[in-house]
Amino acid sequence: xxxxxxxxxxxxxxxxxxxxxxxxxxxxNYPFCTIEPNVGVVAVPDERLDALAKMYNPQKVTxxxxxxxxxxxxxxxxxxxxxxxxxxxSHIREVDSIVEVVRCxxxxxxxxxxxxxxPIRDIExxxxxxxxxxxxxxxxxxxxxxxxxxxxxxxxAEIDVLEKIKNALEQGKAARTLSLNDEEKELIKDAFLxxxxxxxxxxxxxxxDIAKEDNDYVKKVKEYAKExxxxxxxxxxxxxxxxxxxxxxxxxxxxxxxxxxxxxxxKVIKASYKLLGLMSFLTAGEPxxxxxxxxxxxxxxxxxxxxxxxxxxxxxxxxxxxFDDLMNVKSMVTAREKGLVRSEGKDYIMQxxxxxxxxxxx
Numbered sequence: 001x002x003x004x005x006x007x008x009x010x011x012x013x014x015x016x017x018x019x020x021x022x023x024x025x026x027x028x029n030y031p032f033c034t035i036e037p038n039v040g041v042v043a044v045p046d047e048r049l050d051a052l053a054k055m056y057n058p059q060k061v062t063x064x065x066x067x068x069x070x071x072x073x074x075x076x077x078x079x080x081x082x083x084x085x086x087x088x089x090s091h092i093r094e095v096d097s098i099v100e101v102v103r104c105x106x107x108x109x110x111x112x113x114x115x116x117x118x119p120i121r122d123i124e125x126x127x128x129x130x131x132x133x134x135x136x137x138x139x140x141x142x143x144x145x146x147x148x149x150x151x152x153x154x155x156x157a158e159i160d161v162l163e164k165i166k167n168a169l170e171q172g173k174a175a176r177t178l179s180l181n182d183e184e185k186e187l188i189k190d191a192f193l194x195x196x197x198x199x200x201x202x203x204x205x206x207x208x209d210i211a212k213e214d215n216d217y218v219k220k221v222k223e224y225a226k227e228x229x230x231x232x233x234x235x236x237x238x239x240x241x242x243x244x245x246x247x248x249x250x251x252x253x254x255x256x257x258x259x260x261x262x263x264x265x266x267k268v269i270k271a272s273y274k275l276l277g278l279m280s281f282l283t284a285g286e287p288x289x290x291x292x293x294x295x296x297x298x299x300x301x302x303x304x305x306x307x308x309x310x311x312x313x314x315x316x317x318x319x320x321x322x323f324d325d326l327m328n329v330k331s332m333v334t335a336r337e338k339g340l341v342r343s344e345g346k347d348y349i350m351q352x353x354x355x356x357x358x359x360x361x362x
Contacts (some may be wrong), residue, residue: 001067001096001276001329002039002066002095003275004069004071004094004098005068005069005070005071005099006071006100006126007100007101007102007122008103010103011102011103011204012101012227012237013070013071013101014235015241016204016235016241017070019237019240019244020040020068020268021041021042021068021160033200036234038069038070039069041067041069042065042269043063043064044065044291044293045063046280047223047268048065048282051323052289052355053289055331056284058085058284058285058288059287060289060290061289061290062288062291063290063291064278064280064292064293065293066272066276067279068099068129068272069091089133089292091149093192093194096197097198097275098198099198099199099202100199100200100201100202101204101270102123102203102204103117103204104205104215104218105117105205105215105216106206106219107206115258117217119203126174127174130174130195131173131174131195132170133194134165134193134194135169135170138165138193140161141162141191142163146159146246153245155234157183157184158187162188165178169195170173173193174228176198176199176228177228177242193293198276200231200268202232202234202237203217203221203233203235204236204237205218206237210260210283214234215344231275233264233267235265236264236266239258243255244265251263253356271275277296278293278295279351279352280294280353281294281350281354282353282355283307294306294350297349298349298350299347299348300315300317300318300344300346300350300358301315302347303350304358311361313361314361315346315358316361317343317345317358319342319344319357319358320341320344320355322351322353325340
């Protein structure tokens with residue numbers, strides 16, 4: 001599962017990528033510093049693993065991971081090949097969701113590609129380029145579906161949903177703003193529309209605004225994001241980069257000094273994980289405490305298959321306890337005595353934080 005970090009040049013995109021991954025992507029005060037996308041695999045922060053590690057004292061603790069891709073800055077006209085337009089669009093087509101970094105601070109020392117600070121204009125610059133690219137994709141699909149309609153009436157349903165999407169795109173709206181039913185979503189799934197990808201906005205603020213109420217720029221971004229039902233996380237990217245280079249103790253001390261309880265980047269990683277429709281179930285024992293990534297709505301046998309295909313094939317049942325129930329009684333032995341460990345069959349839908357032992361035939 002890949003998340004693309006996008007934004008106009010010089011908004012703090014690569015700095016945020018560095019902070020998340022400590023990957024050392026080049027950052028500079030000029031456009032197109034990032035040409036080929038940088039890729040980093042990131043652990044998903046999960047306090048539940050720490051609690052289970054204290055209980056089991058395992059040899060190994062393995063968190064869930066997601067992949068972030070730092071994609072080149074985009075400029076107006078990208079859909080027509082301006083700047084690194086075609087490359088940008090091909091790279092963004094390959095990711096599953098988008099994190100868009102928006103500049104929400106004033107600083108005359110950092111050049112803005114359009115010469116002034118206006119986060120809504122910046123968001124619309126990117127969104128419109130993606131809209132233009134999607135209109136081209138939808139037009140091609142419509143031409144093909146209309147030709148196929150002569151031989152097979154089933155294509156009418158595809159034409160209907162494509163026309164609905166085109167109408168929204170021509171109004172400058174993203175495809176994700178439409179309420180499509182499951183059948184309609186299935187019909188356009190293989191179109192890989194750029195504006196249909198889920199999005200999270202990062203409002204990059206200055207250090208002076210950290211402990212304050214949202215500044216006017218952030219308020220505008222939050223208002224804009226409401227229409228897409230998208231989340232906005234205010235974040236001082238520069239500070240997060242400094243924090244990412246510190247050891248655990250110094251990091252905690254600096255956070256306390258700033259009146260913060262959690263790294264902003266941890267919020268971004270957790271929100272990105274959720275944006276992809278993902279969750280974790282847990283396995284725990286002395287050899288290893290581990291978080292396993294599955295899609296929300298996954299049934300027990302398919303979750304077992306994440307560990308090994310043999311477990312899915314020979315699945316008998318899942319012995320399940322919620323993380324909170326286990327923490328309340330402090331031991332698996334007590335949990336069993338109190339009847340808190342449930343036996344679940346093939347139709348059980350996994351819940352986030354389930355601690356599971358799968359029983360199976362070899």
